[in-house]
Amino acid sequence: MKKWEIFLILLVGMMIGMATTTSAQESSSLEEAKNAYRARQRAVFETREQTANASLTALPTTDELIISCKNAKNTYRAAEKELSAIDTIITTNEGDKAYQHDLKQLRAKQETLIATSKIKASGTGTQIQQRRELVIQLAAIKKERAALEAKWVREDRPPEQSAYMRAPYYPGEREESSRTSIRRGGWGDLSGSYQPPPPLPWEFSVCFPDESVKEPPVNEGTSKVGKIVPTIRTVYFIPKGGVQPDLNLLRRRMEQARDWFRSKGIGTFDFSVSTKTGTKNASYYQEDVWGRVTGELGLTCDNEAQGVSIIIVPSSFKFSDAIGLGRHCGVDYSAGFSGHAMIPINILKDEYGLSTLIHEMGHAFSLPHVPDDGRPTLMCENGGPQFVSQAILLQEEVAALRQSPYFHQ
Ligand SMILES: [Zn+2]
Numbered sequence: 025m026k027k028w029e030i031f032l033i034l035l036v037g038m039m040i041g042m043a044t045t046t047s048a049q050e051s052s053s054l055e056e057a058k059n060a061y062r063a064r065q066r067a068v069f070e071t072r073e074q075t076a077n078a079s080l081t082a083l084p085t086t087d088e089l090i091i092s093c094k095n096a097k098n099t100y101r102a103a104e105k106e107l108s109a110i111d112t113i114i115t116t117n118e119g120d121k122a123y124q125h126d127l128k129q130l131r132a133k134q135e136t137l138i139a140t141s142k143i144k145a146s147g148t149g150t151q152i153q154q155r156r157e158l159v160i161q162l163a164a165i166k167k168e169r170a171a172l173e174a175k176w177v178r179e180d181r182p183p184e185q186s187a188y189m190r191a192p193y194y195p196g197e198r199e200e201s202s203r204t205s206i207r208r209g210g211w212g213d214l215s216g217s218y219q220p221p222p223p224l225p226w227e228f229s230v231c232f233p234d235e236s237v238k239e240p241p242v243n244e245g246t247s248k249v250g251k252i253v254p255t256i257r258t259v260y261f262i263p264k265g266g267v268q269p270d271l272n273l274l275r276r277r278m279e280q281a282r283d284w285f286r287s288k289g290i291g292t293f294d295f296s297v298s299t300k301t302g303t304k305n306a307s308y309y310q311e312d313v314w315g316r317v318t319g320e321l322g323l324t325c326d327n328e329a330q331g332v333s334i335i336i337v338p339s340s341f342k343f344s345d346a347i348g349l350g351r352h353c354g355v356d357y358s359a360g361f362s363g364h365a366m367i368p369i370n371i372l373k374d375e376y377g378l379s380t381l382i383h384e385m386g387h388a389f390s391l392p393h394v395p396d397d398g399r400p401t402l403m404c405e406n407g408g409p410q411f412v413s414q415a416i417l418l419q420e421e422v423a424a425l426r427q428s429p430y431f432h433q
Contacts, residue, residue, distance in 0.1 A: 062176060069169040080158045083151055086355075093148035100141040107134040143328065155422060156357045163358060163427050232302060250351035256295040256385075256430060257333040260369070263306040263318050266338055269369055271297055274336055277372045280412075281382050288417050290429035295334075313341045314349055316368060323364045325353035332363050332388050332430060334381070347371055348380045350387025355425040363388030379412045389428055392422050 049056035084092070109130045114124070258278055260269045278295050286292050302309065302320055309316045318324070323333055330353075343349055348371060352363035364382035371377040379402075386403050393405040400409035402417055409415045417425075425431060 033390055042268065057222065065172065066169075069165060069172075071161065072165050073169075076158055076162045080155065080162070083155055083158075086152065086155060087154070089148045089152050093152075096141040096145035096148065100138045100145065103134045103137040103141065107131060107430075110134065122377060126431065138194055159356050160423055160427065169425060208268050226398075255331075256293055258295050258297045258336065259321065259333060260297070260299045261302060261321070261338075262299055263302045263304065263309055263338065265305055266301075269299070269336070269338070271299070273369070273372055277378055277381055278334075284378075284382055284412050284415075285431065286426070288422060288425075290417075290422060290425045291433050292431070293430045306338065308339060309337075313337060313343055317341075317366065318364060320342055325351070325362065330362050333365075334385065334388070335364060335366045336372070337366060337368050339368050341368050348384040350384035352387055352390040352392075354390060356390055357420060358390045358394040361429060363390065375412065376410050377428045379408055379410060379415060382412055382415070383408045386421070389430070391424065394418060 051060055051429050083089075110127055113119070114127055114131070119127075197280065220389070256278075258274060260274060262269065273295050278297065282292055282295070295343075300321065304320075317335060317337060320373065321333070321335065323330060323335075343366075348367040350363065350365040352358075354362060365381075365388040367377070367381055367384060371380055383402055391403050394401050394403050394407050396404050400414040400416055402412075402415040403421065
């Protein structure tokens, strides 16, 4: 026997062996094949989630980044002051030669400090941005996986039962009887084991180049366990003895807000308009409009199931330093499963009011402030553009809002 013949026999033998092994792993029934396919798909999602999670874990926490960014900013601001003080002395040309020499050395030192701390500050800005993108990515993976799991559940249902089930608009259990009965264990998670992320500071803003984080309001409210609904609740809050408002104005503005979000390619949303009469008179709420009204309505950040609410208060209600307020319960850009916005009714009378409404809704839907870069960004830290017709959304904002369970086609 020639060498190549031995090789050929061995090769054929190996191939037969491989074929036998493969066929032993093959599924013997459709059920088995289906389950094996699903297991493989689940493993793919597992890997994707693990990869994104690993990248997220590798980054410093948002709190750490904000602190190091603030420190870097403080350093270069102090150095800039020092530098201009040195320059003033140099230009007035006082002192002896040795003094002048020392001043020049100090000047060079401050310049280096400014350069390095600016790099440090913008570096933390980049990392904050990376964190956001990863959070969006993770939410998208979870949503995609939940949609697939929901599809498999539907496929497995006996046909007579699925005939009168409407396809869920959002992955999660949907009861046929009521359109406001969507319950969800957590963000895109059917198992219910998902823990919502911790709430961020009020009006969290992009660290670089310049913004301070405002203090969260004192919230005296008690948590009210409710259901998450795919409908944005718009509630006009009337203090005891207050007058009935013009709800048509409110409805019209909400429709305009909806048209605006739709024009940005995000989709449409459902909203309800109702009134709620408070237990106290106006002067009581005036003390702390946000805290007392959200408190009475049970809107805290303890429970994501509260959903998104827009609260309209009487014109007489004033906030200390804002014309509208918005808060998201969860991490930035996490697409808004729970958040609140509050605006006095008189603000809604003109188009600037509409842009305020949309800006605050943006916060309620998890969008933080973005630095003023000269463009008419809706979420600009300076309050956004005056007219919504000019307002723009950033790519990451559109991506986040598209993940929201409140928006649909
Ligand atoms: Zn704002």
